[in-house]
Amino acid sequence: MNQRKYESINKNVIVLYDEMFPLYIVKGEKNFLIDCSITARAIGIHKTINKILGEEKIDSVLLTHSHYDHTGACSYLQNIYNFDIYGSYKTVELLKKEKVIDFIDKMNQDFKKLLKDNSKTKCDMLKNLKSVKQGDRIKIDDSSYFEILDTPGHTKCSISFLLQPEKILFPGDSVGVIERNGTIKPLFLSSYKEYEKSLNKLIKVEPNILAFCHNKYIKGKDKTKSFLELSLKSTKELKDEILKKLKKDRDFDKIAQEIFKKEFSMPFVMGPHKAIMINLKAMVNSVYKEFVEEKT
Numbered sequence: 001m002n003q004r005k006y007e008s009i010n011k012n013v014i015v016l017y018d019e020m021f022p023l024y025i026v027k028g029e030k031n032f033l034i035d036c037s038i039t040a041r042a043i044g045i046h047k048t049i050n051k052i053l054g055e056e057k058i059d060s061v062l063l064t065h066s067h068y069d070h071t072g073a074c075s076y077l078q079n080i081y082n083f084d085i086y087g088s089y090k091t092v093e094l095l096k097k098e099k100v101i102d103f104i105d106k107m108n109q110d111f112k113k114l115l116k117d118n119s120k121t122k123c124d125m126l127k128n129l130k131s132v133k134q135g136d137r138i139k140i141d142d143s144s145y146f147e148i149l150d151t152p153g154h155t156k157c158s159i160s161f162l163l164q165p166e167k168i169l170f171p172g173d174s175v176g177v178i179e180r181n182g183t184i185k186p187l188f189l190s191s192y193k194e195y196e197k198s199l200n201k202l203i204k205v206e207p208n209i210l211a212f213c214h215n216k217y218i219k220g221k222d223k224t225k226s227f228l229e230l231s232l233k234s235t236k237e238l239k240d241e242i243l244k245k246l247k248k249d250r251d252f253d254k255i256a257q258e259i260f261k262k263e264f265s266m267p268f269v270m271g272p273h274k275a276i277m278i279n280l281k282a283m284v285n286s287v288y289k290e291f292v293e294e295k296t
């Protein structure tokens, strides 16, 4: 359970490095943590936060969505810091359910096995859950705040956080993931159309920094713009490819397998194979529903 390396990316934002799941601390009158990684990282995250914050604590956690790899370390850390948790209405509703927490824990225990983590850490029920929506603001101090942007499409519960006035965007999985070979993997799991709409919305934000929850962050308005535009292009291309396959075949499992073999040979974010296949099948399903079924 090593401590992580960390670095300031501007005057009040610190990134806790991790190839798969970087986390961000935003410091102010209150201290915020964006997303919560996986359970296997919980102990290391705690040690690193202690080193960064010293006597101070995490007051609030902002969740971009409810997926197991963004919520895995949440209950472990909440037991220590007793923070509030902000998420969309849907995220909050989901995380209140015992069945959902059990599923998140199951995926995390699988991930722990993969990483040979034999600790007893697990996901428990969460408390102090608060919902936010498009246009809401979460105050950091007199000069800065988070603006909430609804960005569904990756999941129905996805939102993004825009740190103002610095214009640092925390998009969660709403903009896809950069893989090892430099390609961008789209992640339209709940709805292709919504995902595309959300991406267009985030392009208009013109963020100065794009702080990814997988891989790394990008600095500079030009760089964030070209990334977001490339992400949109990759998204449309994957949709077209799925659509082409659906014209020949309606076997979602087979199509998901084919895309996996071709496109997912070098994933940055590993994780249980099962989770990757669930995601791919969800994308095939969303294209089918929105482009094939609706027309017939």
Ligand SMILES: [Zn+2]
Binding pocket: 065, 067, 154, 173
């Ligand atoms: Zn996700």
